[in-house]
Amino acid sequence: MPTILSIKDLRKTYDSGFEALKSVSLDIEEGEIIALLGPNGAGKTTLISTICGITMPTSGTVTVAGHDTIKDYRAARSLIGLVPQEIALEPFGRVMSTVRFSRGLFGKPRDDAAVADILKRLSLWDKRDNQIHELSGGMKRRVLIAKALAHEPRILFLDEPTAGVDVELRKDMWAIVEKLRADGVTTILTTHYIEEAEAIADRVGVIANGEILLVEDKDKLMVRMGQKQLDVQLSAQLKHIPQALTKYDLDLKDEGWTLVYRYDTKAERTGITQLLTDVSSAGLQLRDVVTRQSSLEDIFVSLVHKDAEDAA
Amino acid sequence: MNWSAIWAIYTFEMTRFFRTISQSLISPVISTSLYFVVFGAAIGSRIDEVEGVQYGAFIVPGLIMLTVMTQSISAASFGIYFPKFIGTIYEVLSAPMSFLEIVMGYVGAAATKALFIGVIILITSFFFVDIQIAHPLAMAAFLVLTCVSFALFGFIIGIWAGNFEQLQMVPLLIVTPLVFLGGSFYSVSMLPPVWQTISMFNPVVYLISGFRWAFFGVADVPIALSLLAIGGFSGVCLATVWWIFKSGWRIRQ
Numbered sequence: 001m002p003t004i005l006s007i008k009d010l011r012k013t014y015d016s017g018f019e020a021l022k023s024v025s026l027d028i029e030e031g032e033i034i035a036l037l038g039p040n041g042a043g044k045t046t047l048i049s050t051i052c053g054i055t056m057p058t059s060g061t062v063t064v065a066g067h068d069t070i071k072d073y074r075a076a077r078s079l080i081g082l083v084p085q086e087i088a089l090e091p092f093g094r095v096m097s098t099v100r101f102s103r104g105l106f107g108k109p110r111d112d113a114a115v116a117d118i119l120k121r122l123s124l125w126d127k128r129d130n131q132i133h134e135l136s137g138g139m140k141r142r143v144l145i146a147k148a149l150a151h152e153p154r155i156l157f158l159d160e161p162t163a164g165v166d167v168e169l170r171k172d173m174w175a176i177v178e179k180l181r182a183d184g185v186t187t188i189l190t191t192h193y194i195e196e197a198e199a200i201a202d203r204v205g206v207i208a209n210g211e212i213l214l215v216e217d218k219d220k221l222m223v224r225m226g227q228k229q230l231d232v233q234l235s236a237q238l239k240h241i242p243q244a245l246t247k248y249d250l251d252l253k254d255e256g257w258t259l260v261y262r263y264d265t266k267a268e269r270t271g272i273t274q275l276l277t278d279v280s281s282a283g284l285q286l287r288d289v290v291t292r293q294s295s296l297e298d299i300f301v302s303l304v305h306k307d308a309e310d311a312a
Numbered sequence: 313m314n315w316s317a318i319w320a321i322y323t324f325e326m327t328r329f330f331r332t333i334s335q336s337l338i339s340p341v342i343s344t345s346l347y348f349v350v351f352g353a354a355i356g357s358r359i360d361e362v363e364g365v366q367y368g369a370f371i372v373p374g375l376i377m378l379t380v381m382t383q384s385i386s387a388a389s390f391g392i393y394f395p396k397f398i399g400t401i402y403e404v405l406s407a408p409m410s411f412l413e414i415v416m417g418y419v420g421a422a423a424t425k426a427l428f429i430g431v432i433i434l435i436t437s438f439f440f441v442d443i444q445i446a447h448p449l450a451m452a453a454f455l456v457l458t459c460v461s462f463a464l465f466g467f468i469i470g471i472w473a474g475n476f477e478q479l480q481m482v483p484l485l486i487v488t489p490l491v492f493l494g495g496s497f498y499s500v501s502m503l504p505p506v507w508q509t510i511s512m513f514n515p516v517v518y519l520i521s522g523f524r525w526a527f528f529g530v531a532d533v534p535i536a537l538s539l540l541a542i543g544g545f546s547g548v549c550l551a552t553v554w555w556i557f558k559s560g561w562r563i564r565q
């Protein structure tokens with residue numbers, strides 16, 4: 001797939017001297033869904049704002065389908081739709097007219113059928129004549145998405161789209177993003193919900209302290225950094241780990257009912273066979289054996305921690 | 313030129329105006345009527361004529377100017393401050409619009425509102441006094457220019473303001489005194505000589521004088537000076553707005 005968004009050595013230092021972005025470079029392919037994960041204050045929103053023209057970069061370039069976001073801002077911006085993190089809507093505007101307004105701002109001729117289609121897709125059609133302040137928080141978020149899609153962008157930015165959103169809307173939103181992908185729309189979302197990245201992203205970028213620590217295919221990332229955990233549930237409670245098993249670095253949990261063993265799926269020998277043999281020779285009776293893949297969350301936490309340690 | 317975006321902002325702002333049409337129109341009409349009652353009837357009955365014009369009619373151009381200036385400023389400053397305040401400005405900043413287009417949308421709408429109110433006041437005044445407009449075209453041109461230039465000024469205030477107090481401060485502390493001391497209700501020639509000299513530093517004197525000339529053919533200062541004043545004021549405002557957008561001051565970090 002061709003590159004649709006190219007960020008090169010982007011830096012942003014605010015007037016206060018705060019360095020929000022330290023040389024960010026990233027290429028995003030057309031049609032992919034990329035999740036930018038990072039703690040609060042990592043620079044996610046600054047990155048998006050700089051690409052979309054809300055803040056000016058200190059240095060570096062961004063091109064959207066080959067159009068420089070500063071020199072050729074009209075062409076670049078008309079390809080981008082942005083859903084901001086905070087709900088920012090004119091409270092007395094009506095749903096339909098506020099979405100129509102967005103379409104007009106982006107230079108598209110009025111097309112009520114297109115707007116109606118977007119409202120229907122977002123389950124807003126019944127609310128089209130309501131004033132914004134009459135809507136629930138979840139509905140307002142849908143309106144923000146509708147506004148971002150009003151001019152049929154090729155790239156959609158979702159800045160923390162599901163913060164404070166109920167499960168149903170979150171699922172709906174993921175479905176919308178999936179559907180947009182089918183239409184070839186590229187989606188860049190920031191989140192600190194790991195499940196979100198895990199559920200819908202093709203690639204995951206981890207950002208902390210204004211730097212991109214890593215960008216990788218989600219599945220590869222999980223395999224590469226993934227650890228597995230083996231829970232051995234016992235039929236008799238243990239007070240401490242038997243002498244014969246101390247070499248395995250096991251943990252005892254569930255008040256002595258379960259032994260926990262961690263191993264690397266990539267390693268040549270996982271050590272499971274030997275462990276189970278030794279467990280058996282130690283005279284322990286097994287009730288069940290469970291394995292669990294470590295989640296993106298574990299990977300994320302270990303990365304950000306490592307970064308913090310490196311910085312210290 | 314992204315005309316569709318200018319139109320979107322313009323109509324959006326005008327929708328807000330028409331949504332609150334009653335308060336937008338009733339309050340200026342009521343206050344103008346009060347001015348007529350107090351100044352025109354109560355005081356005017358003792359003054360009779362100023363420079364050959366009946367006092368009730370003499371104050372009409374000043375009253376229109378007073379309202380049009382304050383309304384242009386408040387409409388434009390609120391128009392751009394409110395999106396900044398509630399955060400919806402993000403959309404305008406991320407839209408494929410030039411700064412000129414953003415200004416045209418907001419300032420155009422604010423100037424239209426003020427013009428609308430100015431015309432309503434003019435119509436209201438016909439009910440109170442007998443007015444002949446000597447130079448209707450010049451009158452219309454002066455009115456439109458004042459609406460636009462003060463809307464530009466209001467736009468600057470709206471960008472500058474960090475809170476609602478600041479938004480109110482400039483119109484209240486600077487513009488209202490300047491307008492009151494600008495000869496809305498009197499001819500500058502009625503003042504003692506010292507104050508006449510001081511008045512010459514008040515830009516609003518030139519605007520009201522020019523506007524009054526369009527009505528009655530009499531003026532405190534030469535009409536060319538009035539044109540120069542309004543042109544100069546527009547130029548300064550335009551240059552400031554251009555600088556604001558060039559530097560991103562208080563709008564795009």
